[in-house]
Amino acid sequence: MNLLCSINDFNEAKQVIVGGVNSPVRAFKSVGGSPVFIQKGQGYELIDVDNNHYIDFVQSWGPLIFGHCDKDIESVVMDAIKEGLSFGAPTEKETELAKMIIKMYEGIDKIRFVSSGTEAVMSALRLARAYSKRDDILKFDGCYHGHSDSLLVNAGSGCATFGAPSSPGVPEDLSKHTFVARYNDIESVQECFKKGNIGCVIIEPIAGNMGLVPADIEFLKALREICNAYDAVLIFDEVMSGFRAGINGIQAYCDIVPDLFTFGKVIGGGMPMAAFGGKEEIMKLLSPSGSVYQAGTLSGNPVAVSAGLAALCKIEQNPHIYQEMEKLALRLTEGLKKLAKENNIALQTCVRGSMFGFFFNEGVVKNFDDAKKSDTEMFARFHQAMLHKGVYFACSQFETGFICTPMNEEVIDKVLNRADEVFKEIQ
Numbered sequence: 001m002n003l004l005c006s007i008n009d010f011n012e013a014k015q016v017i018v019g020g021v022n023s024p025v026r027a028f029k030s031v032g033g034s035p036v037f038i039q040k041g042q043g044y045e046l047i048d049v050d051n052n053h054y055i056d057f058v059q060s061w062g063p064l065i066f067g068h069c070d071k072d073i074e075s076v077v078m079d080a081i082k083e084g085l086s087f088g089a090p091t092e093k094e095t096e097l098a099k100m101i102i103k104m105y106e107g108i109d110k111i112r113f114v115s116s117g118t119e120a121v122m123s124a125l126r127l128a129r130a131y132s133k134r135d136d137i138l139k140f141d142g143c144y145h146g147h148s149d150s151l152l153v154n155a156g157s158g159c160a161t162f163g164a165p166s167s168p169g170v171p172e173d174l175s176k177h178t179f180v181a182r183y184n185d186i187e188s189v190q191e192c193f194k195k196g197n198i199g200c201v202i203i204e205p206i207a208g209n210m211g212l213v214p215a216d217i218e219f220l221k222a223l224r225e226i227c228n229a230y231d232a233v234l235i236f237d238e239v240m241s242g243f244r245a246g247i248n249g250i251q252a253y254c255d256i257v258p259d260l261f262t263f264g265k266v267i268g269g270g271m272p273m274a275a276f277g278g279k280e281e282i283m284k285l286l287s288p289s290g291s292v293y294q295a296g297t298l299s300g301n302p303v304a305v306s307a308g309l310a311a312l313c314k315i316e317q318n319p320h321i322y323q324e325m326e327k328l329a330l331r332l333t334e335g336l337k338k339l340a341k342e343n344n345i346a347l348q349t350c351v352r353g354s355m356f357g358f359f360f361n362e363g364v365v366k367n368f369d370d371a372k373k374s375d376t377e378m379f380a381r382f383h384q385a386m387l388h389k390g391v392y393f394a395c396s397q398f399e400t401g402f403i404c405t406p407m408n409e410e411v412i413d414k415v416l417n418r419a420d421e422v423f424k425e426i427q
């Protein structure tokens, strides 16, 4: 496979853009090699600047549930563009999109739209702190909630205490207020509640940012109970899993209702869109009805809202797509597992709706400590080899894969055939 144009493009980009990319994971650092520069997308395919075609399991890191250039979304966006790119004033479409989300999810009275998942989570957190009147928050090791200061915090010396900044520039004074517990471990949560004055717990109920690691339903139940007992606000960050793991994300798997939700990715249909929402008594504290400040020049942008609305309308009209995508995800992961086994490679797999994950790992993965035991060098070899055979997986062991509706069994079987060759090469 010829990647000359991509390599040239990357070198040129590095002259003017930090690291050559506008989001670090795109640089392929953890798998080596040079990132592929994209010319265009088409259904389930990506086409790079050297005209190589790839079966795309990244789908823009989740948003593109209907694949690239979906005709229905595209035509709605074209129409919206002709009426103006931005007004900084309310439109009817925003209300329509809010109604749609509220109808699909239980436990959302009010919503506010923003432009990125980071913003949604940062704002939800501010609101939760204002409501609980407590500064300490609790997050889980391995969960990602965007890059706001309070959440760029690691377990540091270990779980079940306050964390350490995971990036220079994050004040330690701030990270002291972020406690870090172990995913799927309720005792570590109890410990944090004893040590801190925690007013808010945030979790990816289906974690997709340490690889795919769903929370046990019993664990989520216990989390809801402990938040009730301490009067702490429970936030489900469904920026990735919302409208992806199922039509209503985690609620397709259990009936636990958090106090606040955050959404992003799919609700923008590929445009910059995100939202947070939840209980009236909390949401009403938000400006202008309350005094918790939050704003955005491009929040609820009419083109982005149109794209999101088109995507969610299509989802609502075709709820069967989740079962169909789950079938394909299982065909892929079961197939990979079988082929890996034939080549004496240990592989752990997981599927939730259109989301799938696989770890080169001997043991079952329930938390980030388990995930970190994976063979990342094996993953890097697998990633490179698959890329060269025209299969585009996320460029890290600790990411989730995504099925889109244009995929079918034939596509999955093509991928499995190539994986068979690759496992033989890399074992």
Ligand SMILES: *Cc1c(COP(=O)(O)O)cnc(C)c1O
Binding pocket: 115, 116, 117, 118, 119, 121, 144, 145, 146, 147, 204, 208, 209, 237, 238, 239, 240, 241, 264, 265, 274
């Ligand atoms: C992607 C993601 C975010 C951040 O969203 P951005 O739009 O990249 O800022 C937050 N939380 C979760 C769970 C995510 O997957």
